[in-house]
Amino acid sequence: MADSVPNVPSGAPGSSRALDSSRVPDSSRRSERSRRAIHDAALALVGEVGYAKTTVEGIAARAGVGKQTIYRWWPSRAAVLLDAFVERGDRPARSAGEAEGGSEPAGIPDTGDLEADLKLVLRATVDQINDPVFEMPTRALAAEGIVNAELGAEFVRRLLEPQLHLYVDRLRAAASRTDTDGVAAVRPDLDPRIALELLVGPLAHRWLLRTAPLTHAYADTVVEYALYGLARPRPRP
Amino acid sequence: MADSVPNVPSGAPGSSRALDSSRVPDSSRRSERSRRAIHDAALALVGEVGYAKTTVEGIAARAGVGKQTIYRWWPSRAAVLLDAFVERGDRPARSAGEAEGGSEPAGIPDTGDLEADLKLVLRATVDQINDPVFEMPTRALAAEGIVNAELGAEFVRRLLEPQLHLYVDRLRAAASRTDTDGVAAVRPDLDPRIALELLVGPLAHRWLLRTAPLTHAYADTVVEYALYGLARPRPRP
Amino acid sequence: MADSVPNVPSGAPGSSRALDSSRVPDSSRRSERSRRAIHDAALALVGEVGYAKTTVEGIAARAGVGKQTIYRWWPSRAAVLLDAFVERGDRPARSAGEAEGGSEPAGIPDTGDLEADLKLVLRATVDQINDPVFEMPTRALAAEGIVNAELGAEFVRRLLEPQLHLYVDRLRAAASRTDTDGVAAVRPDLDPRIALELLVGPLAHRWLLRTAPLTHAYADTVVEYALYGLARPRPRP
Amino acid sequence: MADSVPNVPSGAPGSSRALDSSRVPDSSRRSERSRRAIHDAALALVGEVGYAKTTVEGIAARAGVGKQTIYRWWPSRAAVLLDAFVERGDRPARSAGEAEGGSEPAGIPDTGDLEADLKLVLRATVDQINDPVFEMPTRALAAEGIVNAELGAEFVRRLLEPQLHLYVDRLRAAASRTDTDGVAAVRPDLDPRIALELLVGPLAHRWLLRTAPLTHAYADTVVEYALYGLARPRPRP
DNA sequence: CGATAAACGAGACGGTACGTCCCGTCTTTGC
DNA sequence: GCAAAGACGGGACGTACCGTCTCGTTTATCG
Numbered sequence A, B, C, D: 001m002a003d004s005v006p007n008v009p010s011g012a013p014g015s016s017r018a019l020d021s022s023r024v025p026d027s028s029r030r031s032e033r034s035r036r037a038i039h040d041a042a043l044a045l046v047g048e049v050g051y052a053k054t055t056v057e058g059i060a061a062r063a064g065v066g067k068q069t070i071y072r073w074w075p076s077r078a079a080v081l082l083d084a085f086v087e088r089g090d091r092p093a094r095s096a097g098e099a100e101g102g103s104e105p106a107g108i109p110d111t112g113d114l115e116a117d118l119k120l121v122l123r124a125t126v127d128q129i130n131d132p133v134f135e136m137p138t139r140a141l142a143a144e145g146i147v148n149a150e151l152g153a154e155f156v157r158r159l160l161e162p163q164l165h166l167y168v169d170r171l172r173a174a175a176s177r178t179d180t181d182g183v184a185a186v187r188p189d190l191d192p193r194i195a196l197e198l199l200v201g202p203l204a205h206r207w208l209l210r211t212a213p214l215t216h217a218y219a220d221t222v223v224e225y226a227l228y229g230l231a232r233p234r235p236r237p
Numbered sequence E: 001c002g003a004t005a006a007a008c009g010a011g012a013c014g015g016t017a018c019g020t021c022c023c024g025t026c027t028t029t030g031c
Numbered sequence F: 001g002c003a004a005a006g007a008c009g010g011g012a013c014g015t016a017c018c019g020t021c022t023c024g025t026t027t028a029t030c031g
Helices: A032-049 A056-063 A067-073 A077-100 A114-130 A132-147 A149-176 A192-209 A216-228 B032-049 B056-063 B067-073 B077-099 B114-130 B132-147 B149-176 B192-209 B216-228 C032-049 C056-063 C067-073 C077-099 C114-130 C132-147 C149-176 C192-209 C216-228 D032-049 D056-063 D067-073 D077-099 D114-130 D132-147 D149-176 D192-209 D216-228
Strands: none
Touching: A032 A056, A032 A067, A032 A077, A032 A132, A056 A067, A056 A077, A077 A132, A077 A149, A114 A132, A114 A149, A114 A192, A114 A216, A132 A149, A132 B132, A132 B192, A149 A192, A149 B192, A192 A216, A192 B132, A192 B149, A192 B192, A192 B216, A216 B192, A216 B216, B032 B056, B032 B067, B032 B077, B032 B132, B056 B067, B056 B077, B077 B132, B077 B149, B114 B132, B114 B149, B114 B192, B114 B216, B132 B149, B149 B192, B192 B216, C032 C056, C032 C067, C032 C077, C032 C132, C056 C067, C056 C077, C077 C132, C077 C149, C114 C132, C114 C149, C114 C192, C114 C216, C132 C149, C132 D132, C132 D192, C149 C192, C149 D192, C192 C216, C192 D132, C192 D149, C192 D192, C192 D216, C216 D192, C216 D216, D032 D056, D032 D067, D032 D077, D032 D132, D056 D067, D056 D077, D077 D132, D077 D149, D114 D132, D114 D149, D114 D192, D114 D216, D132 D149, D149 D192, D192 D216
16 A cells, blocks of 8 residues: 555556556556565565565565566565565554553654653654664665665655654744743744754764664763753853 | 785784685785776776676776685675775865865864854865765765674774764864863863764764755754754843 | 367257366357457467567467467467468468469379379479478477477378378379279389378478478479489399 | 587687677686586486476576576577587497497498398487487477577587488498499489488488387388389380 | 356466576686 | 686576466357
């Protein structure tokens, strides 16, 4: 239902297809069984042997599927994994999140204390990143996306954007709070996309480059620095 | 002088090496000519066909070199490229830098105005990142490093660390300024490694994920937000 | 009317066929339109791209027909081509023959001069073999028949036998002439099947192995040698 | 030493090869071990599963060889089999022949009695053809050669021609006998290539088309018919 | 005449093999 | 003894077809 590439033209299905040499398969005839088997096989293999050794051939064999069935629906190994990750990865993440009490996918909590809220979420992100199950596949997808722009866009759109948008919402909420109590939590002119990057950019940097381990303490410090600045508060005259 | 992996044991040089099956090559006999040709070929190919299609065989053919000569001295295609990049990439960067008036490699300027200094450097980084010649090879190396920890460490150590260290120095300088004028530019307790990440993390994030273009204005905003915080200055009681 | 394999059982037609899992198709419902289209497509493709590159998929696509419609009625690609050849190939051959004045299908002429009659027919065979339109498909079928005994038998039965039988008839006629004029054209004990092979065997040999071109002169020589022998007539004592 | 396709230019080995894009491998570096293993595997597989199911992949696997090693030296599966057949097939045939007392490869016997000599040899050919070990591979090669002119030429040149040439020699000898005893065994004007075809053409025809079994009696009859003609000897006046 | 069952077009599917590319190792032949 | 050249065993690629198996859609008798 959410696969990345060959969408149906979404209208006039039997229209003049004869002259289209690009062979668009008919997604209404697609085998749901195979799709799931391929997702499962892909995730299992990445977990077991790593992304570099996960081959299309291997996925097909493990899924009990012909190679062509993979090539028919996905343009690359990475796209398969991304789809698998989005679809299957959602479920455990969501249920885990709900177990913790309605976390991220439900939105960043808004207790009124922006610093506390951000720390909570950044710590959660740290935890997720440190989860060994997610680590390698996510690295693989990120790496692929860095080199392959098209896949990178998919990666951002389908995996990252939903998470990042929560930060934007929370920051916007903080900005609009000015009216109610006369004290905005954030600068009135704040660009939330940039603000967000000040928060998650450092985490991503550290994770991708492995310059230092990601800890809760680190998350806290980043929030503090980002909110109140690196510069020392000017003494008042 | 700077190749990444099979160093000479650097001790006990005359020992009976002939019977050692692990075949450590004698780097003193290494052909300088081949080394350079391999570097050039690697860079040229990455530029022309992209990293994914740059093969060891292709590099060897282009360099007029036997494949074994590559395998003898480097453990992987990525290591070749990294070496090539460090050695050849340095030169243009350095000369460009000197043309601007002794910039980065010579250290971040310290005019006393931290904000201005940081903006200057971040803008320079933005420019370098936007240079199309550097873009693809750098992406390729970064992507490889994300997945391959060993190469990632090399990448950071040899390409990134020197640049990042300049930020650390400048920030430390700002912190120590307290003594001189009684007003530190930065918080006294500042951790410079984290501070640095608040500055470059956002840039890296945007570049790697292509979420938005990198501009000078963006660099300026990042510096402002990072220095003075996202939060609105508290009114004094 | 002449397709090779799944004939109707041709007896007990109303028997309980519904439960028969071997799925014998009802040939009375067969689409004449499709049959012809498949024949035409098969012949056209063999002519255009050669037999080896003529695929079932290609025939189906060209004929505007589902693959299953081919598999339903023929057991193999070769069987399709054989059918096509027999049915469509007949027509031009027959009309050409009739233009010459009631030739082959009507029987070898019997002018009383066996040598002349055989030369005439062998020359006609040479001409037919040299016709570029027939050459490749015939080679393809012959080659297939050499390896595949079942198809070979079909090939002989439906394409070759009718032609060869004419030789047998003519030779038998020559043998029976003894009675009328006291002088038989052929040995009285002659086995016509072997005699026939002495005539067409050499042509076939030369054509299949391409050891030398097939000419009228060659046909004439074969007839002479075959009729009067390789050995020199013994001088009488 | 006798493989069919990529010969060395046979002179000036190191000459300007740089501009030749057709990648001619250096046959002096060829692995004799692999060549033999491929031959053996090919023959074994054709014997076990038949030619149609003998794949390049299968040969490579059985021979413990990379596929590329096959594609490097042969243009097709059929060429491999032909080479294998010529080289390995020779040995058993030769030794069997010598056991019988210096048969074919040593030349057709010349006892002075042409009829007896030819019958002997044609019977031997019948026996060879009926040998189940040779049957299927030979059929496969013959069929391939019928469709593929290039391979057909190789087939004739390397397998057939040597055998056929013996007939030519024997017939020529018979023709030149005129001088010695005043009585030639054969017509003085005889074309030996055509005469030969009168002898082997019928056998080939029967074998390829399976119209009737090949027996010694058949061979004898062919020789008689061919030597003395189908026509009845004219009564003398 | 409308029900119904089979043939039909279309083409997705699990497979097999293709012929190519490259891997990393090994061997040969200079220099 | 390094280097160029490149053959080798091996593994995966992406493609082409195989023959089977659904899907609706005609089509053509029969109830």
